[in-house]
Amino acid sequence: DTEVTQTPKHLVMGMTNKKSLKCEQHMGHRAMYWYKQKAKKPPELMFVYSYEKLSINESVPSRFSPECPNSSLLNLHLHALQPEDSALYLCASSQSGTSGTDTQYFGPGTRLTVL
Amino acid sequence: AQKVTQAQTEISVVEKEDVTLDCVYETRDTTYYLFWYKQPPSGELVFLIRRNSFDEQNEISGRYSWNFQKSTSSFNFTITASQVVDSAVYFCALSEADYGQNFVFGPGTRLSVLP
Numbered sequence: 001d002t003e004v005t006q007t008p009k010h011l012v013m014g015m016t017n018k019k020s021l022k023c024e025q026h027m028g029h030r031a032m033y034w035y036k037q038k039a040k041k042p043p044e045l046m047f048v049y050s051y052e053k054l055s056i057n058e059s060v061p062s063r064f065s066p067e068c069p070n071s072s073l074l075n076l077h078l079h080a081l082q083p084e085d086s087a088l089y090l091c092a093s094s095q096s097g098t099s100g101t102d103t104q105y106f107g108p109g110t111r112l113t114v115l
Numbered sequence: 116a117q118k119v120t121q122a123q124t125e126i127s128v129v130e131k132e133d134v135t136l137d138c139v140y141e142t143r144d145t146t147y148y149l150f151w152y153k154q155p156p157s158g159e160l161v162f163l164i165r166r167n168s169f170d171e172q173n174e175i176s177g178r179y180s181w182n183f184q185k186s187t188s189s190f191n192f193t194i195t196a197s198q199v200v201d202s203a204v205y206f207c208a209l210s211e212a213d214y215g216q217n218f219v220f221g222p223g224t225r226l227s228v229l230p
Contacts, residue, residue: 042206042220043160056217088158100217101148101167101210106160 004107006091012113015081021110023074023091030097032074034066035090043090049074050097081114117142119209119221127227128197136192136224138207146212149190155203197228
């Protein structure tokens, strides 16, 4: 089973709202990732968690706040977003918490629209 | 610096035609991994293949085949007897062993298979 689940599938929020994206995997993977994907572009890495600790933050604005409550869950808290933050947000996981070359398995994504 | 090029932005073929998607990469590392992912309109990135830099054997999986040539830094993907369900964006990605948990994605190739 290589399933990564994400909720919600779609989210519309105003610039003053606070919302959260959720990602879950039960494959025993030790690394989890958040990506942002704009239309007709490849995914861009935002954050990486290894063994539940933040290991990579690709200079993401503080209005995006990741959280890894346990090894199976990954959240992305959103606050005071801008319309240009509208995108598909993808979560992924990989087996090793230390190797960068493991296969990443992706969830279906959350399509976010900021009004 | 790592770099992945997919020169074909969009390809259209008629069902049952064979189609090859090109991927050219740049890396200074001797140990690296190459990946192909499929992204259908639903948005989820579906893993297709992972190949390490020491294994140049070509691979076939059903209608899919991959040609890895280190001499030309290419990892091309061929779909034989294409079907409408193959319509998607295909991403080639590179990961270096010493670079941590970061994939470099190519810009993607949008494949349309017409009935």
